[in-house]
Amino acid sequence: MSLNSNLAVKYSRVCYFTNWGVHRSMKEARLRPEDIPADLCTHIFYAFANVGGLTLQAKHPNDLNTYQGEQPLYPRIIKLKEKNPDLKILISCGGWGNSAEFDSLASSESSRETFSNNAIAFCRQHGFDGVDLDWEFPSANSRKNFGLLTRTMQKAFKKEAKKSKKDRLLLSLAVAASEVLIKQGYDVPVLCNYVDLINVMTYDLYGSWTGKIGHHSALFHRRGEKGLERDLNTNSSMYNWIKAGCPRDRLIIGIPGYGRAFTASGNDPVKAYGESGSVSSISSPYLGESGLLAYYEICKKELSEGFKRYWHKEHEISISFKDGVWIGYDDPDSVRNKCEYVKREGFAGAMIWALDMDDFSGKFCQKNRKKRLKRFPLINAMKEVFETVEITTQMTTLPIQTTTLTNETILLNEEFQVLLDQMFEDASSSSSAAAAQHYLNFILFCFVYLLKIIS
Template identity: 35%
Template sequence: MAVVYYCLCLLAVLYVADGFVYKRVCYYTNWSQYRKGAGKFFPESIDPFLCTHINYAFATMKNHKLAPFEWNDEGATGGYARVNALKKKNPKLKTLLSVGGWNFGTLKMTAMMKTRANMNLFTRTSIKFLRDRNFDGLDLDFEYPGSRGSPSTDKHKFTVLLSTLKKAFIAEAKRTGKPRLLLTAAVSAGKTTIDAGYEVKAISRYLDFINLMSYDLHGGWESKTGFNAPLYSRRSEAAWQKQLNVAWAATYWVRRGCPSRKLVIGMATYGRAFKLRNPASHGVGVRTTGAAPVGPFTGESGFYAYYEICKNFIKGNEWNVKWDNEQKVPYAHKGNVWVGYDNEYSLQLKVKWLKSKRLGGWMVWDFDLDDFTGQFCGAGKFPLIKRLNKALKGVTITTTTFK
């Protein structure tokens, strides 16, 4: 009986449509171990059958080489080993080490890409670093070439770096007989950043797939309420605002030369929250006075994990929960706090949309922001990620009730 269950689990890893296997990419963050109480998340909290790929976030760089960021990433009982141990439960699972992130900035990236010698050093040492730690590939989360202090020349240099890495990964696999290391990147969804940072058609040749960070499209840094990851635009938006949605960003990447099957759509398991200027005015696009107060577990202003939203806003039945039928996402408000987020239904709609566009699958940021304990949302463990999986298989729900 156990053997049958194990085989069924392996089959469930591969969701196929028209002969195409969808990518299901989940990020694990090595700082989630420091959250308070029920918010603490460790590699052992991961269900290894929910995703096809796990990206370990984040590594850093020292002297143009990959380097661990957290004190306990390395070693026999460190984060790297514990995440890669999940492949013993699910041998089909692939793990990648993600380098960069928002707080990484751009200085180290620019310095490494400054010369061919530096790129070659990064490439050569990265192969050894990944192999020694049992990773299956490298994910580049450089935010962003050509922006945030990165010079315009980094746009082409990023292409050169990817070409260098891919050629070396192929050569190493031929030489050793090992499966080739995967090469992926997390990329921007904003037009200005895309134009400044990516030779889209060229980089698409070298990357195995591309993770579109189609979230953080609005947030507490703005003066009006807006959704973190709306699927579509609103009719009342200005022309530039109509670019700030998942569908527009994905379409732009494809039009610029990214093969649709290589584009993996980012899904958020968190919401962005604002303080309303006038609590009586609580719709979309109303005036705010900044980011909302910190959540009880994540501790970041204007940023709420899905389980925090369930615990504090929805299950208490004191919050007003609304559905925006134009942008296909929910929001909730109470007093002077407003939060836009994704729930099971909005994510289901996004998967239905990406399947209709023949895109490559979904990516989740991230494991530890879903209700991983199952104690807050009343829908078991990982309700959002499980809904993403069910939607790929064609299982649907029809309700827009979010409690």
């Protein structure tokens, strides 16, 4: 038997960090840069910066200044790279309600060039590794200009990298999932040619605007869905981009760290799908929003408030339900499912909005208080799947020589199996560096084992 290992596959784990999350009203909901393990994500997107005029500008007082007792956040988030030099930290600009910021800067080649050069200066000054454009959402009039903007930025980034002899700055997009918005505002072949990462927002597919109960981030459609509703899922959204001409290795699926709640009339959460339903008035004490709950808040409701978790087999997603309150959300099981889907489909990875919505303290979702706290369960589920060592085995016919097993050989076989089991157990729970070390130990043991067999 010969063993061929494919260990070079790498999937991106994109995590949004929100600068306002440090200042939430309740202490338990505040996530600081120092709370984030440096190897948790491959990319951290700092949200948000303003697009002021033709340049990037710090948006929140805490970005560059001491604010409410917190030291400036820019240098603190960048400091994570001291522990993990491979970590990429990008500045994200735009966001919901800020579409007008992009219209003018993308309107001419001179404005696109000026913005590109100013963005480079901003990133180099503050230590960011690139720019994430979160344009929600470009109109038909801006479709061509958006593509030209990415071309100009990519060209400027390459030119600057060659001149400065530094790594080229990365360019990323946060984009719509619906076919209508894709056709309207995105010149897909152009964008996917000039951009490093396309983060598809495969969530918020259901909400108050739909007037019906549905999961806002289902993986697949379910039987009985027709027309537009049949496309309101992650798989259909990703194929919207593929059909429009985007290579799979540019595409990142979106995973929400929050759930959306509806009011259902009956007592069966599965039968409630597709029914007319308003957004639930249930409020989020930690996020301060209505009808939307962070993952850790849903954990709290299931562990101490009587909410029951259900699994929808067709959608391959979780639901939490109690007394007519219907919450569609992602949990570690659905995240693993989606990440396996990413690997099967050949996509580039997964993105989560946002770090401060996961159970970053590990205190809310822990069922057994005797066990070690499991922090960031959603993102760690993503990491677990993406960092699993993929080994392909090719069988070949070899002559077999029958020998009598000695006690020493039996002992070696037992040691071999113990080490093998330990290697895979540790690799699934350790950092990539630790997993690599276990793999090297395994190779060394195999070598020694073969020497003993031969001798």
